[in-house]
Amino acid sequence: MSLLPSDLDLDLSELEGRSFTCDPSCGLCCLCQPEVLPHEVSWFKSNHPRRIVETKRPHRHIALTLKEGQGACTFLNASRRCEIYAQRPHYCRQFPFHLYLGKRVQVELDLSCRGVWYGGAEDALVEGGRMVQDNVDALRETLTETRAVYRDFEANCRDAGIYRPEEALRREVGRRIEMFTELPYLAHVLDLSAEDEEMSMPDTPAATLDAAELQRSAMEMGLESLAAEDVFSAPVYCDPKWRWNLFLVKGGSMRWAFLNDDGSLDAAGDIDPTKVKLLSPEGEGRSIFLSYLRMLNRRDSMMGYAAYLVDDYGYEDFLGNTYYGVMATTALDLLWRASLIAYLQGGRLDRAGMIEGIISYDMDRLDAPTIGAFL
Secondary structure, three states: OOOOOOOOOEEOHHHOOOEEOOOOOOOHHHHOOOEEOHHHHHHHHHHOHHHEEEEOOOOOEEEEOEHHHOOOEOOEOOOOOEOOHHHOOHHHHHOOEEEEEOOOEEEEEOOOOHHHOOOOOEEHHHHHHHHHHHOHHHHHHHHHHHHHHHHHHHHHHHHHOOOOOHHHHHHHHHHOHHHHHOHHHHHHHHHHHOOOOOOOOOOOOOOOOOHHHHHHHHHHHHHHHHOOOOOOOOOEEEOOOOOEEEEEEEOOEEEEEEEOOOOOEEEEEEEOHHHOOOOOOOOHHHHHHHHHHHHHHHOHHHHHHHHHHHHHOOOOOOHHHHHHHHHHHHHHHHHHHHHHHHHHHOOOOOHHHHHHHHHHHHHHHHOOOOOOEEO
């Protein structure tokens, strides 16, 4: 760690105290079609020209092919081992780390990776630091660009009279984070965030709660976050039996299926989302839930998502209202997703249930749009 560049504004705090081991039974990262960087393309063109393809999302680039265009990477064999492990692209080597650049460089850890939760031989702080060292020139160059974007964003917010410093927003959430386990409190924050006036974080839940309305809102939010144009774009949850679960949403219905390594689907049944009861975390599950929310409150990509929304809506909403609303919406969305997994597995939102909920959710959280950049 002593070799890390002193001139780079760098935050590795999310990695502290974490270790992990990649379990070859999982293969979740092999469902994320990796981009092949320009300096890697020649090797693939020479050795595997039919195993790369040009794609247009989110920008035009070369990527590895997928089985049937929607399954695992074609280099993943029947034993879920990579056939080109020594030559795998940069993006494969980087998982489960995400290098986010906004005003600084922050290394975030993808908690949808099961190996992150149960310890192992790899020290996340050491591996994250090594990743920074290997990409320091690209980080410096990109950070110059993202800082300029943030300066413009803050200037626009000030001109519109909607700006508040990021650390002030984080402190306000942090002071009340314990209350995010209470559904009436989340409902109150969401109601206030939708008002035209600038809000302050409330100290108490709403006096009354329409439980049925909150259940409906959480369900609609959950279905929206699971919705995708096609199987390839659908969120994937790797369960404790190493099955790749898909929840395919169309309208108000949900089809549950298992994605096979070859890209085919095995139907698991239809789910009536109205039967998924919104649960609250309990026991150690409460501590896991709050720890995750505290981490999100420190993630620069989370603040970058709120900034993206403010920009997308033309600087009409207060930055504070948007950020507080994003945190409350995320908490409610996670609880519904975790409740869905608990409903299928016959569990509760205890320690194990809450971990499964986060495993099913965090990759989607990291995929949210932002005004910064992931390298």
